[in-house]
Amino acid sequence: MSxxxxxxxEKDEQEMLETxxxxxxxxxxxxxxxxxxxxxxxxIADAEPETQLLKRLTRIANKNITKETHTSFLxxxxxxxxxxxxxxxxxxxxxxxxxxxxxxxEISQGELQAIFxxxxxxxxxxAMDVANSSMYDAMTSFAEAxxxxxGNTKKKKIVVSKGxxxxxxxxxxxxSKIREQYEVxxxxxxxxxxxxxxxxAAIDDDTAAVAVQYPNFYGSIEDLEAIQAMVADKxxxxxxxxxxxxxxxxxxxxEFGADIVVGDTQVFGIPTQxxxxxxxxxxxxxxxxxxxxxxxxxxxxxxxGNRGFVxxxxxxxxxxxxxxxxxxxxxxQALNALASSIAMSALGKQGIQEIxxxxxxxxxxxxxxxKNNGFTVLDGVxxxxxxxxFDRPIAEVNRALLDEGIIGGFDLSTVDxxxxxxxxxxxxxxxxxxxxxxxxxxxxxxxGK
Numbered sequence: 001m002s003x004x005x006x007x008x009x010e011k012d013e014q015e016m017l018e019t020x021x022x023x024x025x026x027x028x029x030x031x032x033x034x035x036x037x038x039x040x041x042x043x044i045a046d047a048e049p050e051t052q053l054l055k056r057l058t059r060i061a062n063k064n065i066t067k068e069t070h071t072s073f074l075x076x077x078x079x080x081x082x083x084x085x086x087x088x089x090x091x092x093x094x095x096x097x098x099x100x101x102x103x104x105x106e107i108s109q110g111e112l113q114a115i116f117x118x119x120x121x122x123x124x125x126x127a128m129d130v131a132n133s134s135m136y137d138a139m140t141s142f143a144e145a146x147x148x149x150x151g152n153t154k155k156k157k158i159v160v161s162k163g164x165x166x167x168x169x170x171x172x173x174x175x176s177k178i179r180e181q182y183e184v185x186x187x188x189x190x191x192x193x194x195x196x197x198x199x200x201a202a203i204d205d206d207t208a209a210v211a212v213q214y215p216n217f218y219g220s221i222e223d224l225e226a227i228q229a230m231v232a233d234k235x236x237x238x239x240x241x242x243x244x245x246x247x248x249x250x251x252x253x254x255e256f257g258a259d260i261v262v263g264d265t266q267v268f269g270i271p272t273q274x275x276x277x278x279x280x281x282x283x284x285x286x287x288x289x290x291x292x293x294x295x296x297x298x299x300x301x302x303x304x305g306n307r308g309f310v311x312x313x314x315x316x317x318x319x320x321x322x323x324x325x326x327x328x329x330x331x332x333q334a335l336n337a338l339a340s341s342i343a344m345s346a347l348g349k350q351g352i353q354e355i356x357x358x359x360x361x362x363x364x365x366x367x368x369x370x371k372n373n374g375f376t377v378l379d380g381v382x383x384x385x386x387x388x389x390f391d392r393p394i395a396e397v398n399r400a401l402l403d404e405g406i407i408g409g410f411d412l413s414t415v416d417x418x419x420x421x422x423x424x425x426x427x428x429x430x431x432x433x434x435x436x437x438x439x440x441x442x443x444x445x446x447x448g449k
Contacts, residue, residue, distance in 0.1 A: 004050075065402060067272060071435045075385050075426020076217070076410035077138070077165050077264070078272050081245070082355065082430060083339075084346040087269040091339050099334055105310045112309035115334065116297040118341040125247045125352075126261040127254025128283035132294040134337035135280035135329060138264035139171040142211070142241050144282065144293045144327055145260040146172055149209035149237045150182050152291055157183045158209050159202045161194040163216030164241060166415045192218040192380035192387055200230050209260075211239040214253060215246055218378070218412075218424065219363075219385030224256040232257065243267060244281065246383045248349075248356035260284045269343025270336050279336035289313065293327030358429035359384035362436065366427045369440045375447070378422070385426045387412065387419070390447050394423045400446040406439055 013025075022028050029037075048056070072080045091097060095110060102108030102115075115133045122131035135141045146158045158176075160169065169186070176182045187199045194212055203210060210231045212222045224240065231238045239260045240253035245267040247253075253261045266278040284292060290313060298312035344352065363384040370377050370388050378387040390397055394411035401408040409426060412419035427436065 065407065067407065070402065070405050070407045071431070071439065072407040073409050073425050073427060073431070073439055074407050075428075076424055077167070077266075078275055078278075079267055079384075079426060080272060080428055080430055081267050083269045083271070084343055086346050087339050087342045090342050091335055096335065096338055102311065102334075105308070109309055111334065111338075112297050112311070114338045114341055115332075116299055116309050117345070118337045119297060121341065121344045122244070122265075122281045122283050125244050125252060126242065126258075126281075126283045127252035128258070128261050129254075129286045130289050130292070130296065131281055131283035132292050132296050132332070134265075134332040134334070135282055135294055136331075136333060137276065137278045137280045138165070138241065138262060139168045139280070140329065141262035141264075141280035141282045142168040142239070143171045143175045144329060145239045145262050146184075146209060146211065147175060147327065148260065148284075148288065148291050148293070149239065150179070152288065153208040153235075153237065155206050155208035155236070156181060157185055157204070157207045158211065159185045159187060159199065159207055159236075160211045161187050161199065161213065161216065161222070162189050162416075163192070163194050163218060163220070163222065164211065164213045165217045168213075168241060189218070192216070192220040192378050193222055194227070196223065196226055196230075199227065203230055203234050203236065205234060207234050207236040209237040209239050211241065213241040214250070215243060215383040215385065218380065218387055219382045219426075220380030221250065221383060224251075224253060224258070228257045243383070245352065245356055245359070248352035248354075249360060250356075250383065254283075259288065265337070265340035268340035268347075270339050277333065277336060279333040279340055293329045294332055295330070355429045356383075359427070362429065362431055363425075363427040365433070366425065366431075366436045366440065369436060370425075370443075373440055373444045375444070384428055385424055388423050388425055388443075390421045390423060390443075392447060393421060397423065397443065397446050401439075401442060404438075404442045406442060408439075408443070 017023065017028070067080050099111045102111045105112055119131040119133060123129065135144065149158060160172065172184060176184050185202050187202050188195050193216065199210070210227065212227055214224060215221045228238050237259040238257060239262070240258045242253055242261055242263045244263055244265055261283045262281065264278050264280055270278055282292060282294065292313070295311055296313045298310055300308055300310055302308050347355065360383055363382050363386060367377050367382060367386050376389040378389070380386065394413060398408040398411065409423040412422040412424050
């Protein structure tokens, strides 16, 4: 009989126990105090044959509501985008699928080249000088950017907009709590964008960095040029948390003088997959190159002039410098970074631009339809998300929409009570005019009940 894995026989078990010098599994755990042991059988059903178990679990899984069963207008950091078929085909190859960190460059040239190309494409999108080989997700990338700013400027305060993703702010709050000398100041919004007057008032000589999102969490596009001018006067760093797909259309943060640009490449070839794992990116200037967390892959030549790739600029990592390191992150998302690299390569510059344009056009069509159907849509220049006010709690609206085969937008009241009955709607290139029209129509019917 074939198996999905090599099973452990009773003979195998006995041989292993004899090798280590114990007679039974119970003896192996004899050092564990009796009062912490579970002295009964686990409260689970008896084992089933594999074929029966798979059928039962499949029936359970089929009850899930997904973007395959319903039309999704849910975004808030995780988006339903087109992924070229070649992505899954390539990342499923064993030489990539099982790869981790290529510490031995002489046998890891393919993996290193893929990471190098990921770094290169991130730099092109963001207009920054250098990018690392990836990070866990956008939230950790953002917190690490703030940590870099604190360490590099020797100043205590980070000024952040409330327009940043709430989970990024939560991770930053965790970072700052374990470093009591640091301070995080949040600036209110003016509608759906950062209140620039309050932002300017919050920036002083003790400000290490100013951070905004572009487009921000509420879908609106911030005025990076105006914000950078405020930052430059105080010699603080300018951190921009950016959606890389939107940069196929929007002016990249590097052209506005950003010092650090972070975000998530989930928009390129990585499924929504219930919220993760994703792939964070971290890009910066040459001046800050040696402060970047994680690792970088460099291109070089051997003594015969052949092109090669190596890990470089990683001497400040936790596994080498320990407590003197600038970051505790010494890993990366190699497989997801590869997925994003393949997606970006397959789409090309023109393809990325076309998809970005479709996102903006679809979202603004949906905004107009909501307005035409009597909804209040909050002001702001949108990329692919916007905020709609309902007359009923969004949780109720979304439950009713599920019955219509629609996954509604994000309930903003779960983040900020000032946005009670407000929905954050995401409209990507995959949404058709018919789907948008149906969503607006059903939302109107549900709102009027």
